[in-house]
Amino acid sequence: MQAREQVEIEAGKGIVGDRHHGTRHRHVTVQSRESLDEAAAVFGQVVPSHLTRRNITVSHGVVPRDPGALLRVGDVLLEAVRIAAPCKLLDDTIGDGAQEALRRRAGTVFRVLEGGSIAVGDEVRSG
Incomplete structure (x- = not known):
């Protein structure tokens, strides 16, 4: 895992350069810092975002879980x-x-x- 300030995302494929790029359904994984903080309370120590093996961490809010739910990050x-x-x-x-x-x-x-690009600080909103 490598931290990036910006990534390019291709429709139907995922993050350019990611090991899952081009797979059928696992294009991008998204987690919430709030959820990681909840996990830390259970775990008893900080859960670092960069060690969880997820592509994108949003700073606040809940990431939708229901299949079919839409999420827009930047473009x-x-x-x-x-x-x-x-x-x-x-x-x-x-x-x-x-x-x-x-x-x-x-x-x-x-x-x-x-697809499009996602950069640190981009707005995150429901579909």
Whole structure:
């Protein structure tokens, strides 16, 4: 994982340069800092955004989870596919118990309906 100030997103493909670019449905994963803070309260220590293996972290609000829900980040329109399940690697990178603390708080997998660029500070809103 590498932090970026801006990324290019292709409709139907995902983030240019990402390992999931071009896969059928797993184009972009989005998580909320608020949800990570809730996980931290359960976990007992900070859950760093960059260690969760998600593509985008929004600073506030709840990321939609229901399949078909729409989310616009900057120019990019995303459609929720499913909840992003936390993997067991999180216990290795963050600490024992991180996977469980992130259950139901690990964000959402989206497909890209409209591409464009996303930059730090872009507005996030429902479809």
